[in-house]
Amino acid sequence: xSLNVKPVVSALRHNRAGAMLVALEIxxxxxxxxxxxxxxxxxxxxxxxxxxxxxxxMFAIGIAGxxxxxxxxxxxxxxxxxxxxxxxxxxxxxxxxxxxAAHGQGDxxxxxxxxxxxxxxxxxxxxxxxxxxxxxxxxxxxxxxxxADIVPYFNDYSRLAHEALITQxxxxxxxxxxxxxxxxxxxxSDNLVTIIGITNDFMGSVVRADPSYDTLVFPQTPGTDGFxxxxxxxxxxxxxxxxxxxxxxxxxxxxxxxxTFAHPFDxxxxxxxxxxxxxxxxxxxxxxxxLAVACLGIFGLTTFNVSARxxxxxxxxxxxxxxxxxxxxxxxxxxxxxxxxxxxxxxLALGAAYWLTAQYQLPRLDLVYLAxxxxxxxxxxxxxxxxxxxxxxxxxxxxxxxxx
Amino acid sequence: MRIGYxxxxxxxxxxxxxxxxxxxxxxIGFGIAACIVMLTIYHAMSGNPIWWKNNVLYAxxxxxxxxxxxxxxxxxxxxxxxxxxxxxxxxxQSAIPQRKVMMYPxxxxxxxxxxxxxxxxxxxxxxxxxxxxxxxxxxxxGGAWDAAADRGPDPVVVISHEENERLFGxxxxxxxxxxxxxxxFRIVGVxxxxxxxxxxxxxxxxxxxxxxxxxxxFGWGPALQQLPVGMVACWGDTSHDTYAGFLGGECSWIQMWxxxxxxxxxxxxxxxxxxxxxxxxxxxxxxxxxDNRLTRVSQxxxxxxxxxxxxxxxxxxxxxxxxxxxxxxxxILLAKFLRAAPTAGVRRALGATRAQIFLQYLIEVAALSxxxxxxxxxxxxxxxxxMHWLYAINTxxxxxxxxxxxxxxxxxxxxxxxxxxxxxxAGLYPAWRIGRLPPATxxxxx
Numbered sequence: 001x002s003l004n005v006k007p008v009v010s011a012l013r014h015n016r017a018g019a020m021l022v023a024l025e026i027x028x029x030x031x032x033x034x035x036x037x038x039x040x041x042x043x044x045x046x047x048x049x050x051x052x053x054x055x056x057x058m059f060a061i062g063i064a065g066x067x068x069x070x071x072x073x074x075x076x077x078x079x080x081x082x083x084x085x086x087x088x089x090x091x092x093x094x095x096x097x098x099x100x101a102a103h104g105q106g107d108x109x110x111x112x113x114x115x116x117x118x119x120x121x122x123x124x125x126x127x128x129x130x131x132x133x134x135x136x137x138x139x140x141x142x143x144x145x146x147x148a149d150i151v152p153y154f155n156d157y158s159r160l161a162h163e164a165l166i167t168q169x170x171x172x173x174x175x176x177x178x179x180x181x182x183x184x185x186x187x188x189s190d191n192l193v194t195i196i197g198i199t200n201d202f203m204g205s206v207v208r209a210d211p212s213y214d215t216l217v218f219p220q221t222p223g224t225d226g227f228x229x230x231x232x233x234x235x236x237x238x239x240x241x242x243x244x245x246x247x248x249x250x251x252x253x254x255x256x257x258x259x260t261f262a263h264p265f266d267x268x269x270x271x272x273x274x275x276x277x278x279x280x281x282x283x284x285x286x287x288x289x290x291l292a293v294a295c296l297g298i299f300g301l302t303t304f305n306v307s308a309r310x311x312x313x314x315x316x317x318x319x320x321x322x323x324x325x326x327x328x329x330x331x332x333x334x335x336x337x338x339x340x341x342x343x344x345x346x347x348l349a350l351g352a353a354y355w356l357t358a359q360y361q362l363p364r365l366d367l368v369y370l371a372x373x374x375x376x377x378x379x380x381x382x383x384x385x386x387x388x389x390x391x392x393x394x395x396x397x398x399x400x401x402x403x404x
Numbered sequence: 405m406r407i408g409y410x411x412x413x414x415x416x417x418x419x420x421x422x423x424x425x426x427x428x429x430x431x432i433g434f435g436i437a438a439c440i441v442m443l444t445i446y447h448a449m450s451g452n453p454i455w456w457k458n459n460v461l462y463a464x465x466x467x468x469x470x471x472x473x474x475x476x477x478x479x480x481x482x483x484x485x486x487x488x489x490x491x492x493x494x495x496x497q498s499a500i501p502q503r504k505v506m507m508y509p510x511x512x513x514x515x516x517x518x519x520x521x522x523x524x525x526x527x528x529x530x531x532x533x534x535x536x537x538x539x540x541x542x543x544x545x546g547g548a549w550d551a552a553a554d555r556g557p558d559p560v561v562v563i564s565h566e567e568n569e570r571l572f573g574x575x576x577x578x579x580x581x582x583x584x585x586x587x588x589f590r591i592v593g594v595x596x597x598x599x600x601x602x603x604x605x606x607x608x609x610x611x612x613x614x615x616x617x618x619x620x621x622f623g624w625g626p627a628l629q630q631l632p633v634g635m636v637a638c639w640g641d642t643s644h645d646t647y648a649g650f651l652g653g654e655c656s657w658i659q660m661w662x663x664x665x666x667x668x669x670x671x672x673x674x675x676x677x678x679x680x681x682x683x684x685x686x687x688x689x690x691x692x693x694x695d696n697r698l699t700r701v702s703q704x705x706x707x708x709x710x711x712x713x714x715x716x717x718x719x720x721x722x723x724x725x726x727x728x729x730x731x732x733x734x735x736i737l738l739a740k741f742l743r744a745a746p747t748a749g750v751r752r753a754l755g756a757t758r759a760q761i762f763l764q765y766l767i768e769v770a771a772l773s774x775x776x777x778x779x780x781x782x783x784x785x786x787x788x789x790x791m792h793w794l795y796a797i798n799t800x801x802x803x804x805x806x807x808x809x810x811x812x813x814x815x816x817x818x819x820x821x822x823x824x825x826x827x828x829x830a831g832l833y834p835a836w837r838i839g840r841l842p843p844a845t846x847x848x849x850x
């Protein structure tokens with residue numbers, strides 16, 4: 001088989017502009033696809049990051065008192081007693097925030113009472129002794145709250161709890177030596193909090209930023225300003241029915257409080273992922289379309305080259321070129337365009353990746369993505385030229401003797 | 405008519421290769437559609453809904469944050485976006501601004517309206533009298549409360565058009581008394597439909613959320629000892645043990661805007677803020693470098709990151725995709741035109757000028773552009789429906805993200821222009837190339 005590149009090159013020079021346009025198209029397409037795939041990978045990772053919470057089997061109900069005189073303590077106990085009496089409820093707790101949702105708060109802490117050194121800003125929650133069990137989280141060191149630890153809500157603004165649970169991640173961040181248990185954190189010069197237990201990682205509320213594992217739990221029943229949340233974990237498949245039952249029970253039961261919302265945790269998780277999911281959908285669509293359009297470009301170019309050179313192909317065949325030589329001619333021609341496009345494309349892709357890292361703090365592009373992109377474009381690009389090249393091979397030698 | 409003849413030739417040429425024409429149209433159509441979707445969303449996000457007052461409305465901020473770390477480590481150059489109660493209260497006394505407002509979102513429960521059996525939670529904003537005039541809020545019935553009601557605070561309330569529909573079926577409810585958080589309040593005004601996008605006056609608590617349904621005088625929070633429900637950021641030795649401690653502490657939670665009609669008043673206001681901050685330093689406050697600001701609406705929206713990075717990124721990718729589509733079109737058209745070179749050669753030999761050949765092929769390009777643009781618009785509208793649907797699934801409550809996906813008529817005009825011009829530009833080179841070909845070369849083999 002004669003793989004003579006020289007006639008291919010001279011044929012290419014014939015439609016230089018066309019070949020350059022296709023090469024450029026492939027270059028941009030490669031840059032777009034590689035970086036889009038990289039962004040999609042980050043977003044999918046974010047969506048799949050474990051929440052640490054049994055969110056498929058949980059729901060939350062928000063309660064607000066109507067007047068300022070409303071003291072939630074009694075209402076909380078009544079609500080919890082009702083919820084716990086329902087068959088299918090695994091555990092229930094009142095809380096001052098809802099993990100994964102935009103209901104909650106963060107606090108600033110320092111490791112020293114003088115507020116020196118790094119200030120940390122975890123999401124904080126007040127929960128009772130059933131809190132961890134309700135979330136599906138557990139203690140990994142130290143101890144959980146007991147009923148005796150729980151500071152009941154008083155109708156003022158004090159946060160009287162001076163003990164707390166923190167997650168593993170937060171413990172590592174605060175005390176890299178691994179000795180977080182028993183240490184103190186400070187919110188002001190005289191306000192200290194002792195770490196009595198460390199839990200597995202679970203996500204807190206969405207406050208200003210995406211949720212992280214930096215979560216801290218106080219043993220206190222909530223109620224500031226008459227707000228509290230009931231968190232409930234149920235047996236699988238019971239969430240929706242039980243949530244409805246609790247809403248139907250609470251809504252008409254009193255005129256001194258209202259339900260502000262009731263949602264299964266799947267809803268909060270879906271909402272949390274909304275932006276990422278939209279980006280994934282949009283970018284996947286764009287990537288597929290870019291690839292399709294680039295293939296179309298290759299297909300179009302080869303098709304027109306073949307039909308424009310029907311006579312020349314006939315001549316080639318007449319002077320002894322075999323069918324497969326004709327196919328090889330067009331495939332090599334396409335390969336040259338592809339290689340040029342891919343080379344420029346790699347530069348473009350790396351440039352775009354660098355810019356994305358600088359501008360949007362995207363992690364640096366994993367070169368595996370570039371390699372896969374290059375190989376993918378090469379294969380798909382050659383496949384796109386295959387059909388027209390085959391058509392070229394079927395041109396009979398007799399065409400050479402005809403005038404068109 | 406020559407143009408008509410060229411048009412017929414163009415359509416004939418496009419019809420000769422129907423598959424390829426369809427493929428080119430699809431490529432262009434999808435490229436345009438992606439751009440239309442992202443541009444529409446970006447345009448809606450980046451709008452300034454009160455542009456006519458951009459030079460007189462200012463957000464007031466002061467850097468009262470902890471001495472050792474900036475308020476927001478991601479944006480260390482910015483002071484906290486809200487003020488503390490004591491700083492806002494002091495600045496509010498100033499007579500320099502023509503209008504001024506301080507405010508915060510607060511918990512609200514409405515009851516006692518005719519026919520209302522159960523109390524209902526309602527989004528409420530505690531604000532001052534100038535809010536409505538300053539932000540050009542229109543009224544359906546009644547109007548704002550006066551400044552004296554702020555001082556009371558008087559039990560007066562302004563409700564939104566929607567709330568009035570819900571409670572009173574749209575009837576004039578001014579003068580009615582309803583219970584807000586269990587206390588009787590007199591309705592003084594019903595707003596017209598008002599939804600600035602983005603919600604510039606409070607982008608911190610949801611830039612695209614609906615405005616609140618109920619507005620009460622600022623002082624009701626402290627009067628009822630209620631905490632704000634929006635962002636509250638505290639630092640320092642703040643004792644939260646009492647409501648007074650919260651009010652007096654280093655907690656920033658009050659949004660403040662002033663209307664300053666000219667540069668002189670602006671300078672005077674800034675001087676007042678700086679003098680105040682310096683005097684406060686004597687009592688150990690304002691320990692960070694002096695950073696008091698009056699920020700215009702447009703700059704405020706930019707600084708607070710109302711346009712998300714995601715939408716910026718997606719917009720750029722959409723344009724890259726359009727570029728691929730257009731280059732693709734240019735390449736295919738070039739190949740197609742060059743193949744028709746012998747025909748063009750005959751025409752040249754028969755006396756057609758270069759310009760005429762150029763025009764002939766340009767008309768083919770224009771026809772393709774028009775078809776591609778039409779398809780692009782249709783696909784873009786479909787894409788926006790899809791985004792609307794996605795947002796509907798993913799966000800509920802009062803989030804206004806869905807509202808971003810509406811195709812506005814002004815947007816239609818520039819989308820059409822973008823679609824047509826970009827495709828036309830892509831075809832310009834191929835048409836020019838064919839027009840310049842020497843006829844002789846292509847006549848030889850005939």
